[in-house]
Amino acid sequence: MSGFTTARQKMVDGQVRTADVTDRRILDAMLAVPREAFVPASRQALAYLDLDLDVAETGAAKRYLIKPVVTAKLLQAAEIGEGDRVLVVGCATGYVAALAAKLAAQVIATESDSALAAKATQALAALGLANATCKAVACSEGDAAGAPYDAIVLNGATEVTPETLFGQLAEGGRLVGISAESRPQRAMIVTKTHGEIGHRALFDAAAPVLPGLARAAEFVF
Numbered sequence: 001m002s003g004f005t006t007a008r009q010k011m012v013d014g015q016v017r018t019a020d021v022t023d024r025r026i027l028d029a030m031l032a033v034p035r036e037a038f039v040p041a042s043r044q045a046l047a048y049l050d051l052d053l054d055v056a057e058t059g060a061a062k063r064y065l066i067k068p069v070v071t072a073k074l075l076q077a078a079e080i081g082e083g084d085r086v087l088v089v090g091c092a093t094g095y096v097a098a099l100a101a102k103l104a105a106q107v108i109a110t111e112s113d114s115a116l117a118a119k120a121t122q123a124l125a126a127l128g129l130a131n132a133t134c135k136a137v138a139c140s141e142g143d144a145a146g147a148p149y150d151a152i153v154l155n156g157a158t159e160v161t162p163e164t165l166f167g168q169l170a171e172g173g174r175l176v177g178i179s180a181e182s183r184p185q186r187a188m189i190v191t192k193t194h195g196e197i198g199h200r201a202l203f204d205a206a207a208p209v210l211p212g213l214a215r216a217a218e219f220v221f
Contacts, residue, residue, distance in 0.1 A: 029102035084150035094120030101132035
């Protein structure tokens with residue numbers, strides 16, 4: 001086994017399985033997708049640690065792959081089926097999109113940083129994931145052209161209610177991500193049933209806020 005392969009197995013066994021992630025398809029996807037392929041070479045040694053990993057180029061605004069265990073639990077909550085169409089919002093370099101591509105029929109990923117969107121496109125192509133594509137689009141916009149989606153996954157947190165994304169859910173669709181509208185932050189699932197939007201908390205979790213989904217700064221005298 002290579003060092004990265006061993007680290008990947010330890011991540012799944014030590015971080016993911018122990019957090020009650022039992023969906024075999026998700027475990028298999030996390031074992032199959034090389035997380036280091038989505039991380040700058042200078043930080044690849046950190047690829048399998050239990051942390052939100054900054055994958056932006058030096059000097060650029062920080063952008064993250066959220067913690068592996070949080071990623072896995074969100075994907076499990078989304079209940080992605082083999083025939084589903086999935087939108088991944090704020091994909092950074094595309095790791096979550098790659099995992100979703102192992103679970104779904106089609107994945108569209110968005111990323112506000114065009115340089116990172118290009119890296120995501122390259123990484124997905126290098127892994128032969130032809131059912132996943134990435135667009136350079138603001139996180140708050142989603143992808144109206146491809147809507148509706150069976151599942152929407154946020155690769156990060158939001159401090160505002162993402163109404164635009166809710167509107168891109170198919171009937172029976174699920175949106176999962178981290179809500180930072182109040183403290184503590186919590187993983188949430190939003191569902192669309194008979195045209196109505198419902199939501200519930202899943203578990204306590206924190207993640208960096210996605211660009212464009214931050215609360216507007218308040219005026220202070």
